[in-house]
Amino acid sequence: MAWWKAAAVAAAVALAPAAASAQQTALRIGMASAGIGVLDPHLNSSTPGRGFLQHIFNGLVRLPPGSMNPAEIEPDLAERWEGTPDGLTWTFHLRRGVQCHHGFGEFTAEDAVFSLRRAAARETSTFSSDFVAFDRVEAVDRYTVRITLRNPIPSLLGVVMDYAGGFMVCRAAVEQMGNEGFRRRPIGTGPFAFVEYVPQQFGRLVAHEQYFRGSPRLREIVFRLVPSDAARDLAFQSGELDMIIGRQDQTWIDRTRQLPGVRVVPMQPAEMGVVHLNMTMPPLNDIRVRQAIAHAVNREQLVQFRGRDVSTTAQSVVPRGYLGQVEAPLLPHDLNRARQLLAEAGHPTGVTIRAINTTLPGMLAVMEAVQAQLRRANITLEITPVEHATFHQQIRQNLSQVVYFSAARLPVADIYLTQFFHSRSIVQTPTAVTNFSHCRVADAEIDAARSEPDQARRDALWRTAQEKIVAHVCAVPLIEQLQLWAWRDTLDLGYDLRAALNLAPPILHTTRFTR
């Protein structure tokens, strides 16, 4: 038996390193995905992609870490900026000496102009529609960028901040590697530089020593791609991960909070779940049927279902905290009124409506709960669950009477109102985005607000737009669901995390382990 004992000892010694010990200068983050996607900030709009790429790139301006309040926007690559009173011309003065990763030189106005033009081009950017008001972008001198707009927009700073099309790339890197090469080796100016990405396994960033705010205290961030919720939780529990994205449900919060030395933080932006009602399809072309649906929905019950720490009732057709959001008069839960409205509309025995819905568990569960609520008002909601990519295609083909869509956007009312409720965004038109209801009742207010330089008047227009959309019941807002993250309390993010627009807590140059 001696050989057997020796083998057992050898195996025990060999296996010992498997229980990984935390490296105090390397942060390991667990993402809920098997891939990051294309590594181009102007093309990648996925949650894991944005969470990863935000560390590589800067914007001209930024939201303070942990905040998503547009009123708090602060300098990033631009140290200051000014706009003309008519809001048409904006001048940004860049910091000097900002270095691109991997020796691609100093970031100058030429890089900023190149980035903005690239982000505005349909061929190279997902976010080109954010730049439709841009007339000219030019470098006044080596450190000054001027943007001229065709018409004023309410969110110019939102367009050039460290989010979506606002990420600044280094021109020399794109020109040297080409767009295809750049998409595999992104080069920016952020606190961490790209090293490698192995699909299904990890993406790795290292500290950018010449980062303009100072050399990062963490030497490395590894984004582990762990699509299984259970495996991610177990890896966090075993110490193989320092920070993880959580599941949006109360049981996950309750269970994770019980782990010793762990912080669990629900953060903004909330994804607001909205049921869009196609106003061109019978019986939903009758406002009384849409009102009946709105009365039949019980938001409080949905919040109880999803969990109080992770969700809250919607207040309007624009999520809470967005610039210009107001509490709109949503129809209250009232089953008798719902049945009465159906009878008035000629459906005394009820109606049947159909929805194509994604099979993603979180979204399907909410829709099934709504289905149960509607049934009590004699409204039969027939759900056809389809795989997620199919769902996205079919709802854009106008194949669903009812569309349940959950989304977070740049926190300015204009974006949400335009994408979901302006007639330009109606599905199956060349400029379509996500207007599934065919709503067109507030076009005038949305357009007027966009070119209105006076903040008070703009807010009034946005208020009217929201009230009109609610009154016409283009959609029924349900609940807002927060993002959940957990990390070890030995990790000091360096700021108070209340929100993260890129849907993952930004890791700063000051972020560190305390032990």
Added chain:
Amino acid sequence: MSTFVARRVAFALVTLWAVLTLVFFIVRVVPGDPAQVILGDQATADAIAAMRTRLGLDRPLAVQYFEFLWGALRGDWGVSLVTGRPVVQEVLSVLPWTIELTLAALVIGAALGIPLGVWAAVNRNRFTDYVVRLASLLGLSFPAFVSGILLLIFFSIQLRWAPVMSTQRDSLGTWFASLALPAVNLGLIMAAYITRVTRSAMLEVLSEDYVRTARAKGVPWRLVVWRHALRNALIPIITIVGLYLGVLIGNSVLTEIVFNRPGLGKLIVGALNQRDYTMLQGMMVIYTFVVIVVNLLTDLAYGAADPRVKLK
């Protein structure tokens, strides 16, 4: 023998072409637009159309098909529509993970399944037989993701013998620790299959005249079972191993997800979710190729296991 191999290779080429053609058209018939997936839910219809043009998806299907076939003949599988990385590179980067997991599962499955099957057959309708049959039934009906999580909770969280994320391979020790749990998870399922097939094959063989003759001649029972009976029962066992090996490569996706291992199964599911046509095409070729090779090896193994089998 060489004629047999040549015929099988020719047949394999036709099969490959048929699979390529089927996959090419099927992935395009399935609803879902790769351009939409790449650009996300804020993209305008115009931007999606521009992306389709950039990806070459707006060209006539026939043009895309012949370009794809011509590329395949030259060994060029194109680049992933989603990541922009060469398909061959992506597939080759995960192939070793799949091969090592499949082979390890096969070894565990055979090492457990064959002796258990023989043991159950020899003790037919006794307590041992019932226990083995029940265990194999459990192995077949237990979902891989449940057994995977149970293994993780016990061996990774409680005992800390192995990592939760099976991607470490810095040393022989970490490689072994990373491979052990996923291999056991898949291997147990395979063992359940092999046990059942071995048992039934052995029961048939043990009732043959030559077994009774051998026993009558005084050959020790152990030798009768392991040398004479088992050798003759190997053909159905090899068949099931060969068939299941092909299935295993594709079906290992649950194990790959739970243990967070890279692999072909996970790559296929990811490519399907993202409608990554080029990736799916490349993967299907590899998968078909592997299944064909496994089947060929299975046929060759018949000859090795039973000299009466002539390969023509």
